[in-house]
Amino acid sequence: MSGTIEAITGRYLNLDLGGRAHRVYFEEAGQGRPVLCLHTAGADTRQWRHLLNDAETTGSNRLIAFDMPWHGKSLPPEGFETEEYLLTTEAYIETVLAMVEALGLERPVLAGCSMGGRIALQLAALHPERFTGFIAIEASDFQPAWYDIDWFHRPDAHGGEMGAALVSANISPHAPAAERWNTQWMFMQSGPGVFRGDLSFYTRDDSLIGRLGAIDTARTPVHLMVGAYDLTCTPEDARRTAAAIPGATLAVMDELGHFPMSEHPTGFRPYFLEALARMPDTARRAA
């Protein structure tokens, strides 16, 4: 018998977030310029595994992805059993900045998808000095819900299965079946109320709209990417958002959906490499 061990390594980081102890899972691969990757709502770092396993990407980039608290292998904080999980912009920003600091990342590129892309744009506006550049995937200024977020947390139905069936609307028919289902599996596994709590942030906080114009892309470039099959953040949404950020660039990916790095890894890879090429390489510059 023989097997293949992937290049990805995973570890746990214990740190305080919001004054409370958290145990956060992160994984990484590669060497060079740090690139911090943020998963979508209701999912986890596995969405990034194809790129973390891509030798060309990791040859000159250190890709790091972490599971947000409550997601994947990161535990919720002590006392969660009586709490209603509702993500906020402030808590999300604090989490990303704390991870950057705790992992000792020197001005990483920040790459986020969906709600991760939204927070990447918030950080581009509010904390640009902590990053080299921003890759905002399936990200927009604001998305009102076209669904009732309470569908995904109720005692008489499985929120994960409903969430997966709903988000399948955002997956491209060009995606290989295996990766389509792997993408949905993460939603099926999501903890009770977590997808709802993420969507609360994603569909109710419109504070980014007024901040987009303040983003200085001469200092930290912003590159947006959007899949043509994304019903949640449509190409029109991404175009509107990019147009509001002076100097931002945009790539429309014709055969991809809302989870491009996960649903169609080979289709997404060239777009991501192009995005990385647009980001300053501080590690190389310093060498």
Place this chain on the structure above:
Amino acid sequence: MQARLRAMQARLNGTPHLRRLGRLFSETVLLKVDEAEYYLVFDRGALAAIQCGPSRKTPWRFALSTDAAALEAFWQARPEPGFHDIFGLVKIGRGRVDGDILALVKNLRFFKEFMALGREVEEVPA
């Protein structure tokens, strides 16, 4: 359309995983295509009957309304953006869902996969 629906009915009955997913689904769904109405009577995950309307006497749990051209685009093997999902049809203004939407959402995978069965069958003359 009736021939297509009958082919989908046969395909559903021959798809064990869908029968298993729909084992708690016994509802009537109204599929409205332009002005034509089809009442799809599901019984424990099987499509027990396809009744042509219009009928004001047939109760239904939820309804999907669309047009024939949109449905044909939906049934392409690789549909264009927006035509690739029933909620895509709604989003681009070519479809509408009425009635008990929660009943649809609770059975969303089953119903979406049933509707997608039309992608795998050739329409035969009635």
